[in-house]
Amino acid sequence: MEKDIVSAAIKGVMPTTNGCAVFLGDDSKTFVIYVDQFVGNAIQMTLNGVKKERPLTHDLIGSILLGLGARLDHIVINDAREGTFYARVFLRMENELGKKIVELDARPSDSMVLALQQKRPIFVVRSVFEKVEDMTEILERVLKQQADEGESEVDPEDEPDEFP
Secondary structure (H helix, E strand, C coil): HHEEEEEEEEEEEEEEEEEEEEECCCCCCEEEEEEEEEHHHHHHHHHHHCCCCCCCHHHHHHHHHHHCCEEEEEEEEEEEECCCEEEEEEEEECCEEEEEEEEEECHHHHHHHHHHHHCCCEEEHHHHHHCEEEECHHHHHHHHHHHHHHHCCCHHHHHHCCCC
């Protein structure tokens, strides 16, 4: 199975007009999955380690899994058709009756949030990974632009008290 999948990591989340672009991939390639603003914010907050005052939907799902004695094992982005990505969530359950793996259909966006929150691996089926457009250069350009903008911002304390 290892040859059929690629391990991926989320490399960045950028706001767009209609939601967010989630950049993910490995050292050789980065691709984009577009998600709605709510899920994009949840991914960014999880990446930044932001503690929420109240549980969001993904937090609730994690709590439900914990309460049922199940845990997220991994997620797999397993298909892409006409600009839509598909994913599978793999849950591991173990109790006095034995061990069980449950595979569920899920949106990649929700799957990524759960994987990040529970520090579980994200995989992409190799055939999907090979056919997506490489966005590595675009991500690098955007990150450089953000860094440059951050450096050029003037700290209000550095401004003179009076103008000549």
